[in-house]
Amino acid sequence: MFSKKRAFMATAAAAGAALVLAGCAGGSGSASPDATPTLDPDEKVTLNMSFWGNDVRADLYNQVIDAFEEQYPNITVNTSFLDFPSYWEKRQTEAAGGGLPDVMQFDYSYLRQYSENGLLLDLNPYLGNIIETDPLPQNILDIGVVNDQTTAIPTSTNAWGLFTNPKLLETVGVDDFEGGTWEDYTDWMSEVTDAGAGSIYGGTDYTGRIQNFEVQQRAKGEDLFTEDGEPNFTEKDLKAFWEQGQDIRDGIGIPQQTLEEIKPLSGFDAGKTASELTWDNFGAGYLANLGEGYTELNLVAPPITEEGAKDLYLKPSMLEAVSAKTKHPEAAATLVNFLINSPESGEIFGTNRGLPASETALEAANLDPIAQQIKDYEASITDRLGDAPPVPINGYGTLEQKFLEIGQELGYGTISVDDAVSQFFSEMDTVINQ
Known part of the structure; x- marks a missing residue:
């Protein structure tokens, strides 16, 4: 009652x-x-x-x-x-x-x-x-x-953003990410990981999150799905995206096994990675989990795919x-x-x-x-804010979870990029046509 x-x-x-x-x-x-x-x-x-x-x-x-x-x-x-x-x-x-x-x-x-x-x-x-x-x-x-x-x-x-941890960056002696392309961000992560000597990493493989794929697609003027609920990207698009993460999975990013061991925390709020791409309202939770001694985080825009693109949204x-x-x-x-x-x-x-x-x-x-x-x-990101994408298709949550699971398999090295793409498109076909 x-x-x-x-x-x-x-x-x-x-x-x-x-x-x-x-x-x-x-x-x-x-x-x-x-x-x-x-x-x-x-x-x-x-x-x-x-x-x-x-x-x-x-x-x-x-x-x-x-x-x-x-x-x-x-x-x-x-x-x-x-x-x-x-x-x-x-x-x-x-x-x-x-x-x-x-x-x-x-x-x-x-x-x-x-x-x-x-x-x-x-x-x-x-x-x-x-x-x-x-x-x-x-x-x-x-x-x-x-x-x-x-x-x-x-x-x-x-909105989607990039959190960085100034305390960890001071510990390893690396300056904060100053912005740039996704390649620039990967290079910065590599610098942090090298300086962290196995205890602190630059970040997590960003290709494990469908939102980062969405940001890159929107930079080309394409939402992930059309108003009619049809996919607005190809197998080639997804393959190119997942291939971006290969260097990160090969030693730049925090190992997948370590991420499994610290769950339900992420690498970022466990104090093991210096950056995390996520929704901006996660900040308070991150600070709470990081605990005593952490009073601030930095929050900046995600890497740029194409200058002037309206790739972000509220x-x-x-x-x-x-x-x-x-x-x-x-x-x-x-x-x-x-x-x-x-x-x-x-x-x-x-x-x-x-x-x-x-x-x-x-x-x-x-x-x-x-x-x-x-x-x-x-x-600060007003110039990058475009119209919100169409309301998520029925079953979008299932696809988001599948994307994450495939990202974890890629992190373990138990699946190839080609097989990952085939798996995701098969799942997407089932979800859309159920």
């Missing part, structure tokens, strides 16, 4: 249930296209709202909901939360049974699946009236659009969405607006959900040094 203003950790839904989401939606939640939606301040409404997270995030949500209910006394919000895997197991069970929460914290990788199966409310009728759009740049609003319908609004953003670290079956779409849209745009939300959440996407929320947020660094970083 839901408990008002006290989010609880629910029991995970039974795993392994085969769920078919198509045709589970419907209902009368959509607003009339001929009417401007408005909230009736006298109608007593109860909304169910769900999110993934932990006790810290739950407490923040409770504070925000308290502020929301003070401003909208006719609306009561019941909240619940789970860890990330259990959260999506429960959503899939609810989707099959037609009982999604009114408002949901949402992940980008599931947006197309739920949107195309009619499970999420089209928020277009609420934009500009109930949901304020002035504080949200158009490229942020566009992130939540699937097939011309706005089915989610980003709460926060992140990605939503999470979004808010509304069930297509909600009986109270105006109230649900009002809650979404408050969670994203209100100063109260910005002040209370800070950067717990990522750097606030809304200008009003961001202005109210008290940014700690690492959050301020992320804000400054995203401002």
Whole structure:
């Protein structure tokens, strides 16, 4: 059951249930296209709202909901939360049974699946009236659009970046990476590894992450997948990318066996590599894992594939969405607006959900040094920011994991690049045509 203003950790839904989401939606939640939606301040409404997270995030949500209910006394919000895997197991069970929460914290990788199966409310009728759009740049609003319908609004953003560890670099006596091409970055990693003498490495094989392949493809003006969900790269493209990592796998990068031994930490937050390419909101977690004596990290733009290319983009670290079956779409849209745009939300959440996407929320947020660094970083890469790619295809998470697993096999030397390419394209064909 839901408990008002006290989010609880629910029991995970039974795993392994085969769920078919198509045709589970419907209902009368959509607003009339001929009417401007408005909230009736006298109608007593109860909304169910769900999110993934932990006790810290739950407490923040409770504070925000308290502020929301003070401003909208006719609306009561019941909240619940789970860890990330259990959260999506429960959503899939609810989707099959037609009982999604009114408002949901949402992940980008599931947006197309739920949107195309009619499970999420089209928020277009609420934009500009109930949901304020002035504080949200158009490229942020566009992130939540699937097939011309706005089915989610980003709460926060992140971007791909390069973290470096100034303390480790001082230890080995190597200057920070000053930017340049991917080849320049590999040369810099080699310099760090040589100076580290087997205890500190320059970095990890970057060709093990599909995001680095994406950055290089976008530099050529090509997203990984088209709007229609078709691959936008060839076997030749992928082979050339994985071949870039051969020198790194041959001794420049941290050995794959060492990475296995230090899991769940990466080489970077285990203090064994001086750099890591990843999403910029990982900084706080890195510092926490590195522990005492580490007070700062450097954050710079990824290597350049082609000068002037719009190869980077802002990605939503999470979004808010509304069930297509909600009986109270105006109230649900009002809650979404408050969670994203209100100063109260910005002040209370800070950067717990990522750097606030809304200008009003961001202005109210008290940014700690690492959050301020992320804000400054995203401002510094404006010239490299292009439009976000199409919403991830159904099964993108599976492909991302397969890419990572193949990268690990390449690191161990148990598979050739040609076989790696064949494996990935075979998996991709299965995912797209399932």
